[in-house]
Amino acid sequence: MRAILTIALKDLRLLARDKGGFFWVLGWPFLMALFFGFIFSGGNDDRAAMPIAIVDMDQSDFSRAFTAQLEKSAALHASAAPLDSARLLVRQGKRAAYVALWPGAGRSFGFGGGDSAGIELGLDPSRRAEAGYLEGLVTQAIFTTMQAEFRPGGTGRTQIQSSLASVRADTSLSASEQARYTNLLTNLERFMSSLDSTKGGAAEGSGAATSDTQASGPNIKIVEVAEDESGPRSAFEFTFPASVMWALIGVCMSFAISIVDERLRGTFLRLRLAPISRSQVLAGKGLAAFVASVGATSFLLLFAAVVFKVRVTNAPALAAAVLAASFCFVGLMMLIAVLGRTHQSVAGAGWAILLVMSMTGGGMVPLIAMPPWMQAVSNFSLVKWGVLGVEGAIWRGFSWAEMALPLGILVGVGAIAFTAGTAILARSET
């Protein structure tokens, strides 16, 4: 085992020092994922802001002001939509949530009660962390809007005066009731006026008001909208699986050429003359390629998950897909390495095979965008099974039974290719 690890570490060190090889293993796939990801998504994603839809069914002064507040928020990327569309957008994962103001919400300033409906917040149950954050932003918008409404000339003051006039004119009320309501509204009106005369009262009072009012709080109803998992949420959910395949192709070619290089330089002969078996030499090579493959693909997928919020619906399945695909391409590497005796012949044969596999297997054109005939052709490409395995664990929501086919093909073909490659190498060397 020590010999295998020694050979593997040597190969990884050589790969790290080979800037060109390192670029093809990590840099190129990374650029491919970003380039096509931005192309397919239109390149206008504002990833710093949470994308939400606003449904204004109230159409009151309050609801319009509230909507404007949300649209002004730097933390949100808000756009108006009808309720059905908003729910669909959330289900499709194109919006993180929707905020709906039901008719009458403006009369209660979002606090609901009586016959007034409140505010509805619709989001996917898996986004609980974002739910709290969004609820806070909505509450802040409510209070900011209210504060504006109760300034002189605001609709809140008008509403008090209008209510006062209605009470005085209402003959159905008893004299004592009329006096009580008139007294309440007059005092409220005086209180609002006294706040106006307090220097800085509006700004400083907002914190206290928020605090007080939060004791009861606005009536925000959270509605769970289960996200539809049947399609990719963003272009990055299919460009990164493709980039994983490019990384594997890069590792495959780098190591295949390194084997030819070792044979030509004589270092392979020196390895074989060491007191270790041929299988240990080849296992060391294979282990290095496998570690490089898993490392490069893990980095790409981790980056995709953290930066582009690419989902991982089944982490164990994703790990299995990465391991199986890496194993498969290590086997291919061994076979490609013996397709010629020079750099040119191996590089030519290797790229010819792998580019065709990539083109037909979803490395360039996403599998979901392929016409049926091309999808049928892609069955012959190992890239397709690799992409399918990774996508199955990311957004296709494959069960283990569904994962079995791509994983089985990858492991099976990898084992056959590795065995064939080592057998040809052994025969050609003796």
Place this chain on the structure above:
Amino acid sequence: MSAIFVQNLRKSYGPLVAVDGISFEVQPGECFGLLGPNGAGKSTAINCIVGALRPDQGEIKIHGEADPTQPAVRAKIGVAPQPIALYGDLTAEENLRFFGTLYGLADGKLRERIEMALEFSGLAARRKDRVHTYSSGMQRRLNLVCGILHDPPVILLDEPTVGVDPQSRNLIFDNIEALKRLGRTIVYTTHYMEEAQRLCDRVAIIDQGKILALDTVSSLLREYGGTPTVEVEFAARPSGLEDLGGEWEGNRLRVRTERPLETLARVAGHGDAFQQVRIERADLEAVFLRLTGKKLRD
């Protein structure tokens, strides 16, 4: 027991017979040369001996053990292959550590052997430099010490001085002579007859896969080298030397004789002024020419 025993070794690549039934034995502590032109079958023979190639027929034993592919046997063998078999993107120290580890060296022993190898090859000052920055002579020296890092009793050196400058060549010669003094058994392939003549106790002359002659250098010279020649160029052609025989070419006399010094004394005692004197002794080049009808570097 011989250090290396080779009996009727044969290896062909398709219709090309690279090694055609060669046999020889190398005794412990002996430096044995395989002298022949490029393509004579020297490297193929070496690769068969160390187990890198499977011979079509024949028997090979290293210290009495028949299978050179066994790790225990390989541990007794050190090889410096003809190509510079090093990793250019690793430093000298990293190359040595890598190959040393594969040969089972570890910890203090590995460090000690790496220090020894760097000193031995004169590369200690460049130990941290990547090998691709070395001159070909330095690479050759490192190629040699990578093969002997594990201190094997049997060392096979396949053309270890190809493409090196005279300084590095002399350093390599010094290294090999030091290994001889340490009692190591060495098989040395070359197409440079001066190297074989200087370093080897016995030499096998090989061409087209066959050993044409095998003996000590002096015996080969005696048997196949021909008679030494004395060549004297006079200011003017003298008289009285007719009994020496030889051939005259203008004022230049060439005499083939088993006793060149006596012939030279006779010429000097004759009293005539001469401008140039030369004694041509046979060398392995002449032996090869005699045996094959062609020069070593043809």
